[in-house]
Amino acid sequence: MNTDTAPLPAVPVPARSVPRARVRNRQDKRDPRLPIAELFSEDRARQLWESLPEAHRQDHFDSANMPGDYAQAFTAQTINRGRGWFSQAISLRGLPEPMLFELAWCIDRQVADGYSISTTRFQELRRALALAVEHGGLAAREARSLTALSHEEWEREVRRAVMCATPSSNAHLPALVLHSVKHLQDRLAHAYHEGEWWQLNVWNPGLDRRIPQREHEPEGRRVVNFSQLTTDWFREAAKWWLSVQLSTERYVWSSVKSRLDHLNWLHWYIKQAGCAGPQLVSSPEDLRPWLLGLVDALNSHTALSGPNKGGRLAKNSRRGPLVTMEQFYRWMHDHRSEAVRVLGEPRWSLLGLHHTVLFRLDDKPRRTNELPEDMALEDEVISQIAAGSGTLATPKSEGGMDDRQAFHALMLLIRTGRRMNEVLMMDFEPLLPLVQAKGQNEREPDGFVARLAYQQTKIEGSGPPTIPVDQEIVDIIRVQQQWARDFLTAQGAPQDVNPSYLFVQTRNNRLGLRPYAAATFHHRLGHLTKTLAITDSAGRPVKISKTHTFRHTRATDLINAGVPIHVVMRYLGHLTPAMTMHYAKTLAVTAEREFLRYKKVTADGRTAGLDPGDLYDLLHLDQRADRVLPNGWCMLPPKQVCSKGNACLTCDKFVTDASHRDELKLQLDQTEALIARRQAQFASRHGQPMGDDNVWLSGRLAETNALSKVLVALDHVGVQDGERLRAVRGAGTPDRSQPPSAQSEELKR
Structure with missing residues (x-):
C-alpha cells in the first residue's frame, strides 16, 4: 500500500469586506478550535x-x-x-x-x-x-x-x-x-456548546462523548479539525455529511480523517480555480471541463514523501480523493432539500443529476494492492528478530529502550499473526477457557490450552474474535498483566482497579483507561530495526516496524503446513476465502520459485525433457497430485495407468531434482544394504551368491545404477552457476526431436 503524501499549498483566506464589531473581531482571532463566537x-x-x-x-x-x-x-x-x-x-x-x-x-x-x-x-x-x-x-x-x-x-x-x-x-x-x-x-x-456536536469545527472524542465511536476504536484519541476548510458552505456540508456517515455506521471514526484529507483536495482546487458555490459551476456544460482541471491537478502533483517521492502520486493516492468527492456530492444531491434546511444554504437545491457522477471510469486510476516480495519473513529472519527483541525491555542504562510492554506485544505479534491494534487493544483479561473433549483431563504440553480474545476493529461479522493459543502465549499475557497491575499501583490507582487494556499508555493514565499508543509502538520497532540491522537472504533490510509482515508470515506458515483454507480464514478473521488467498499468494510464488531453482533430471541422469516452467504448469494444470512421488515426479499423462508398479527409477517418465537428493541418497544406501543382506542369506542357503541373471537382483541393481546416475547428475548440475535448464530425453528411450539449441547443449554434455 502506498503511503506517499503531498501537503496541499497554503491557501490565503479572502479579506473580509464588511467590518465587524469589536467583540466579534476579538472572536475572529480565537483559537480556530473554538469557532462559536459566544461560547x-x-x-x-x-x-x-x-x-x-x-x-x-x-x-x-x-x-x-x-x-x-x-x-x-x-x-x-x-x-x-x-x-x-x-x-x-x-x-x-x-x-x-x-x-x-x-x-x-x-x-x-x-x-x-x-x-x-x-x-x-x-x-x-x-x-x-x-x-x-x-x-x-x-x-x-x-x-x-x-x-x-x-x-x-x-x-x-x-x-x-x-x-x-x-x-x-x-x-x-x-x-x-x-x-x-x-x-x-x-x-x-x-x-x-449546546448545538449539534458536528457543528464544532474540531471533533475530539476524548472530550466530547456525543461523537459516535465503536467501543474499541484504534484511532479513538485522534482529533479531526475542519478549520482548514475556510469556505463556509463547503466546510459545513462536509461536517454534516461525515457526521451522518458516522451516526449511521457507514463510516467508523478511523475513516473520518482520511475522508477529510480527500476533501481537502477539492477545497484546494476550489480556491485555485474558483467556483459558483455548492453547484461548482454556473452551467452544467461547464462542469466536465472544471472537473478535468481537478483531475489534471492531481495527476501532475509531485509526491513529497513515500515510495513515489519526487514523482507522481501513487494510483491509490489519486483515486481516493476522486472517489470521496463523488460519494460526497452524490449524497448531497440525494439530500439537497434537507441540506437547505439543516445548513441554511439555499444553493444546495441547485444540484442536478450531473453532480451524482462527477468522474468517468478512465478519470480514476484503477486500485492497486500489490504485495511486495518480502511480505512473508523467512524462518531465519524471525529467529533473529526474536533473539534481538530483548533490546526493547533492556534498561536504558544498558543500551535498551526499557519498554517491557513493547517487548511483550512484539512476542504476541510474531506468535499469533494478529494485527497491531488487535494486540494493543486487547482487554486486560483476554484469555477464555478452551472447551475440552469429554473425558480429556490433560493436554499435550505443546498443545493449545486457551482461547485468546482480541479486538476485531477492521472487519465486522467475521465471527467471534478468538483464536486458540498455547501455554507460551498464556505465559506472556500473565507476565504483562502483572506489569500492568504494578504500573497502576505505582500511579496511585485504587487497589481493586484493573486497567481496561492489557497494554496501557504510560503517560497520564492513572486508571489505565487508555491503551498503549500504536504510534509509540511503531516508533519503538523502528528504533529496533536500526539497532538489529537484520537483512533477509536476498540482502534486503527487514523493517520490523512493518508489523503486517508478521501476519503474512503466520498465514503463509499455516497454509504451508496444510491447514484447510476455511480454518486459516477463521483464524485470520476473514469474511471470504479470497481475502485469505491474498496471503496464500506469497506461498504460491515462493513454491514455484523453489521448484524452478533446481535442474530436473531423469532416472538415467540426463536432463528432463521439459522446460522447468512447463513442467510446473503441467503438474498443476493437469491436477497431477497423484503423480507427486516421495523422490520426484511422474510425467505419465493423467489418463494413462502405470503398469510398472514402483519401478519409477527405471522409468523414462520419472523426473527429479536436487531438492530430493537426501531422499534419493537414503534410498540408494537402503537398496545397497538390502542387496548385501539378501546376498548373504542366499549364499548361506545355496553355497554361492546370486548371479547377475537373478530376476530380483537384476531389478535391484538396475535401481542402484539409476540412483547412482541420478545422484552424479544432480551433483554435476549443482555446480553449474545460474544456468536455466532446457529439456532432453528420458531414461532408456531413443532421442527425441529437439530444437537446434537443445541439440548443441546435448553435444556439449
Whole structure:
C-alpha cells in the first residue's frame, strides 16, 4: 500500500469586506478550535458547577476537605526548583466566580478521565490568571470566563501583568498559561456548546462523548479539525455529511480523517480555480471541463514523501480523493432539500443529476494492492528478530529502550499473526477457557490450552474474535498483566482497579483507561530495526516496524503446513476465502520459485525433457497430485495407468531434482544394504551368491545404477552457476526431436 503524501499549498483566506464589531473581531482571532463566537454563558457555568458531587464543589482543596479520588490524582511537583515549594493543596480563590466554576469542573473531568494533576502547576496557573484579571489590560480585567480570550491573548495579558507586578519571580508564568489554557478551553468548548456536536469545527472524542465511536476504536484519541476548510458552505456540508456517515455506521471514526484529507483536495482546487458555490459551476456544460482541471491537478502533483517521492502520486493516492468527492456530492444531491434546511444554504437545491457522477471510469486510476516480495519473513529472519527483541525491555542504562510492554506485544505479534491494534487493544483479561473433549483431563504440553480474545476493529461479522493459543502465549499475557497491575499501583490507582487494556499508555493514565499508543509502538520497532540491522537472504533490510509482515508470515506458515483454507480464514478473521488467498499468494510464488531453482533430471541422469516452467504448469494444470512421488515426479499423462508398479527409477517418465537428493541418497544406501543382506542369506542357503541373471537382483541393481546416475547428475548440475535448464530425453528411450539449441547443449554434455 502506498503511503506517499503531498501537503496541499497554503491557501490565503479572502479579506473580509464588511467590518465587524469589536467583540466579534476579538472572536475572529480565537483559537480556530473554538469557532462559536459566544461560547460563554454564566448560567451554563453554574450548571457545570452544580453537576459536580458535593464534595467536589469547593473553592480550595487541602488535607481537611480533600476527596479520596482527588488525593490519589493530585501530585505535588514543583516547577521552579530554586523555590523548592511543594504542596498537594489547590486553591481557586481570587478568580471571578464563573472562572472558578470552570476550573473546578475541569479538575473533576481530568480526575474522572484518569489523568494526574500537578498541584504545583495548577497553583501557578491560578496565580497567573489572577494576576491577569487584576493587573492586565481592559480585556483581561473584564474577563469572567476562560473562553473570553484566546490562549495567545491570555499569554500576552499575563506577560503584561507580570511586568507590572513582580517580573523577576514570575517570568515563567506566560509560557505556562499558553499551553495550559489551550487544553482547558478545549474542554470548555464542548461543555458550553449546546448545538449539534458536528457543528464544532474540531471533533475530539476524548472530550466530547456525543461523537459516535465503536467501543474499541484504534484511532479513538485522534482529533479531526475542519478549520482548514475556510469556505463556509463547503466546510459545513462536509461536517454534516461525515457526521451522518458516522451516526449511521457507514463510516467508523478511523475513516473520518482520511475522508477529510480527500476533501481537502477539492477545497484546494476550489480556491485555485474558483467556483459558483455548492453547484461548482454556473452551467452544467461547464462542469466536465472544471472537473478535468481537478483531475489534471492531481495527476501532475509531485509526491513529497513515500515510495513515489519526487514523482507522481501513487494510483491509490489519486483515486481516493476522486472517489470521496463523488460519494460526497452524490449524497448531497440525494439530500439537497434537507441540506437547505439543516445548513441554511439555499444553493444546495441547485444540484442536478450531473453532480451524482462527477468522474468517468478512465478519470480514476484503477486500485492497486500489490504485495511486495518480502511480505512473508523467512524462518531465519524471525529467529533473529526474536533473539534481538530483548533490546526493547533492556534498561536504558544498558543500551535498551526499557519498554517491557513493547517487548511483550512484539512476542504476541510474531506468535499469533494478529494485527497491531488487535494486540494493543486487547482487554486486560483476554484469555477464555478452551472447551475440552469429554473425558480429556490433560493436554499435550505443546498443545493449545486457551482461547485468546482480541479486538476485531477492521472487519465486522467475521465471527467471534478468538483464536486458540498455547501455554507460551498464556505465559506472556500473565507476565504483562502483572506489569500492568504494578504500573497502576505505582500511579496511585485504587487497589481493586484493573486497567481496561492489557497494554496501557504510560503517560497520564492513572486508571489505565487508555491503551498503549500504536504510534509509540511503531516508533519503538523502528528504533529496533536500526539497532538489529537484520537483512533477509536476498540482502534486503527487514523493517520490523512493518508489523503486517508478521501476519503474512503466520498465514503463509499455516497454509504451508496444510491447514484447510476455511480454518486459516477463521483464524485470520476473514469474511471470504479470497481475502485469505491474498496471503496464500506469497506461498504460491515462493513454491514455484523453489521448484524452478533446481535442474530436473531423469532416472538415467540426463536432463528432463521439459522446460522447468512447463513442467510446473503441467503438474498443476493437469491436477497431477497423484503423480507427486516421495523422490520426484511422474510425467505419465493423467489418463494413462502405470503398469510398472514402483519401478519409477527405471522409468523414462520419472523426473527429479536436487531438492530430493537426501531422499534419493537414503534410498540408494537402503537398496545397497538390502542387496548385501539378501546376498548373504542366499549364499548361506545355496553355497554361492546370486548371479547377475537373478530376476530380483537384476531389478535391484538396475535401481542402484539409476540412483547412482541420478545422484552424479544432480551433483554435476549443482555446480553449474545460474544456468536455466532446457529439456532432453528420458531414461532408456531413443532421442527425441529437439530444437537446434537443445541439440548443441546435448553435444556439449
